[in-house]
Amino acid sequence: MTLIKSISGIRGTIGGMSGDNLSPEDIVKFTSAYGSWLQERNQKKRVKIVIGRDARLSGGMLNKLVSATLVGLGIDVVDLGLSTTPTVEIAVPLEMADGGIILTASHNPKQWNALKLLNEKGEFISDKEGKRILEIAELGGIIYAEVDDLGIYTENDTYLETHVKAILDIDMVQPQAIAERDFTVVVDGVNSTGGIFIPHLLKSLGVKNVIELYCEPNGHFPHNPEPLKENLGGISKAVVDNNADLGIVVDPDVDRLAFVMENGEMFGEEYTLVAVAEYVLKHRKGNTVSNLSSTRALRDVTEASGGEYEASAVGEVNVVDKMKEIGAVIGGEGNGGVIFPELHYGRDALVGVALFLSHLATVGDHMKVLCTELRARYNDYTISKNKIDLTPDIDVDNILEKIKNKYSNQPTNTIDGVKIEFDKEWVHLRKSNTEPIIRIYSESESEQKANELAQRIINDIKAIIN
Numbered sequence: 287m288t289l290i291k292s293i294s295g296i297r298g299t300i301g302g303m304s305g306d307n308l309s310p311e312d313i314v315k316f317t318s319a320y321g322s323w324l325q326e327r328n329q330k331k332r333v334k335i336v337i338g339r340d341a342r343l344s345g346g347m348l349n350k351l352v353s354a355t356l357v358g359l360g361i362d363v364v365d366l367g368l369s370t371t372p373t374v375e376i377a378v379p380l381e382m383a384d385g386g387i388i389l390t391a392s393h394n395p396k397q398w399n400a401l402k403l404l405n406e407k408g409e410f411i412s413d414k415e416g417k418r419i420l421e422i423a424e425l426g427g428i429i430y431a432e433v434d435d436l437g438i439y440t441e442n443d444t445y446l447e448t449h450v451k452a453i454l455d456i457d458m459v460q461p462q463a464i465a466e467r468d469f470t471v472v473v474d475g476v477n478s479t480g481g482i483f484i485p486h487l488l489k490s491l492g493v494k495n496v497i498e499l500y501c502e503p504n505g506h507f508p509h510n511p512e513p514l515k516e517n518l519g520g521i522s523k524a525v526v527d528n529n530a531d532l533g534i535v536v537d538p539d540v541d542r543l544a545f546v547m548e549n550g551e552m553f554g555e556e557y558t559l560v561a562v563a564e565y566v567l568k569h570r571k572g573n574t575v576s577n578l579s580s581t582r583a584l585r586d587v588t589e590a591s592g593g594e595y596e597a598s599a600v601g602e603v604n605v606v607d608k609m610k611e612i613g614a615v616i617g618g619e620g621n622g623g624v625i626f627p628e629l630h631y632g633r634d635a636l637v638g639v640a641l642f643l644s645h646l647a648t649v650g651d652h653m654k655v656l657c658t659e660l661r662a663r664y665n666d667y668t669i670s671k672n673k674i675d676l677t678p679d680i681d682v683d684n685i686l687e688k689i690k691n692k693y694s695n696q697p698t699n700t701i702d703g704v705k706i707e708f709d710k711e712w713v714h715l716r717k718s719n720t721e722p723i724i725r726i727y728s729e730s731e732s733e734q735k736a737n738e739l740a741q742r743i744i745n746d747i748k749a750i751i752n
Contacts, residue, residue: 291316291420297391297400300344308399310351317355317387318430319423320403323415324384325359326422331384334362336377336404338369338445339389340538341478341503344399348389352401353439360431363439368479368503370540371402372634373449378408380448390539393512396505409631410603446483449636450490452629458569459640463647465492467654470530472546474521475501476511478538480635487636488534491643499524513537513544513622515552522550532646532657536635542622543635545642547657555622556581560664562624562638563616565645567591572615575608577601578705578714579727580620583664599702600716606631620669667710670736672726673718674744680751682717682724688750689715689743711735713743 289298289307296316298308305312324333335356339345349365356363364381366374371388378386384406391398403411403419411419422428431437453459471493475481481501488496499521500508510517513535525533525546532553533546545553553561560583563574567588574588577600585595593615598608602619609617609627618625623633626641649655649663676682690704699705703716703725713728724747728740 291423292416295400295402297394297398299397300347300399301397310347313348313351313401314355316401316419316423317352318359318428319419320385320387320401321356321359321361322422322428323419324361328384332360332362333385334364334381334383336364336366336374336381336383336386337389338366338374338377338386340370340540341368341481341505342391342396342399342507342538343505345389345505348399348401352387352389357437357439358430359428359437360435361437363437365439365441366445367441367443368482369445370449370479370483370636372541372630372632372636373445373483375404375408375632375634376449376452376630377442377445378404378406381442388539392539393537393542395510396507407631409606412603446486449483450487453487453637453640454490456626456628456637456640458566458644459491460644460648461490461492464643465494467531467647468495469493469532469643469647470495470497470528472497472499472521472524472528472530472533473501474499474518474533474535475503476536476538477502477504477506477508478511478540479503480536480538480540483540483636484534484536484639487639491640493643495530497524497528497530507538511538513542513555518544518546518552522546522552526550534639540635541633543624543638543642544622545657547661549658551658553657553661556620556667556669557583557661557664558622558638558642559616559618559620559624560584560587561645561660562626562641563587564591564663565641565649566616566626567593570615573612575605575612575614575617577605577619578699578702579669579716581667581669582710582712582729583667586665597699597701597705602633604702665710665731667729667731668733668736669727669729670733670740672728672740672744673723674726674747676722676724676751678722680722682722685724685747685750686715686717689746692746708739711739713739715743 386404388402535544588595598604624638697707705714730736
């Protein structure tokens with residue numbers, strides 16, 4: 287079993303020995319460290335924290351432990367209950383809170399859970415801030431509040447409506463056009479909070495025919511909750527059987543978004559952001575950002591609209607930093623993560639759904655465009671994901687440097703490993719922070735060409751080692 291301590295939070299499996307898993311002791315320890323860090327930042331001020339959780343089986347236990355620990359520190363808690371990651375992110379600044387904790391292990395299986403940590407803007411904490419929290423946790427000696435200074439715990443279940451209303455208020459979201467298209471939509475909520483939030487959003491957008499699949503938020507995931515093709519046979523069949531226009535798939539905390547086309551095939555997680563970006567760029571001229579391992583198709587639609595595309599290091603916090611730096615109007619990650627800064631700086635499947643349906647409803651100039659026809663608008667690329675195992679004594683940084691030097695005549699980016707571009711192909715090499723491996727992602731116009739490019743670099747690495 288596993289406990290992973292990183293800058294973005296604490297993630298682990300439930301049960302087992304403390305220190306090796308996400309045990310009650312560890313939950314209290316790291317919640318205390320985060321709360322103490324916020325108190326350290328906000329001296330002489332009473333701290334408030336917003337919390338929310340997905341529907342996984344251990345969520346209720348985490349909720350009680352986290353809430354009680356924060357109250358014990360003298361921190362006020364606003365509990366959104368069953369919620370989504372983007373909803374908590376929106377709630378933090380609206381509540382004028384000092385931070386937020388999302389209780390979710392995102393796409394991990396049911397035995398996992400996590401504490402995801404936010405700052406006062408409702409954005410993920412920085413590398414420096416995360417390291418300070420881990421330092422406080424290891425130092426111990428945390429001082430809790432005396433009885434007259436305990437925090438106040440309150441519940442607030444209104445943020446589903448608040449989040450949906452904020453989306454409906456976006457001028458480029460078009461409920462009337464969506465209603466007129468009379469879409470039939472199948473939703474796979476993986477028995478988590480997407481089963482509450484996505485159908486409610488769809489009905490608010492004017493979608494009358496919503497078929498709910500695995501939308502009971504009981505935490506019993508009916509399949510691997512990562513929204514990948516191999517896990518989505520159920521919704522693919524349901525879309526075809528019900529003659530639906532599309533299917534919508536989210537992960538347990540509703541920050542990743544994937545679509546199933548009317549023929550039961552995947553739209554492509556990488557292309558969720560591409561399609562939404564094309565629509566946004568039609569209404570907002572500007573720039574875009576995704577991480578180095580995301581498809582080139584976003585660059586294509588950005589440059590076609592007259593904007594500029596830039597890549598960030600892998601990780602949502604890095605995407606957000608780059609978006610702020612260049613004033614991007616849309617950005618995100620190729621895992622189906624859409625970041626629309628007019629709403630907030632966080633991956634948000636709900637705003638992604640609203641923008642995608644607005645696009646699909648209006649793209650054909652009053653002609654009904656199918657999902658498959660929308661997908662055909664974009665250059666078709668395939669990403670191949672590989673890794674090469676190394677012995678612990680091998681210097682990974684040296685290997686990456688030699689690869690960069692070998693291809694010095696090609697455009698390269700070294701902000702996160704090494705990315706090398708070959709016309710419309712690319713390969714991205716990153717070393718793992720936890721094990722002696724190099725991850726090798728490559729993209730080309732076909733699966734065969736992407737695999738061949740990856741194998742070429744793997745052979746280069748083996749030659750360097752030997």
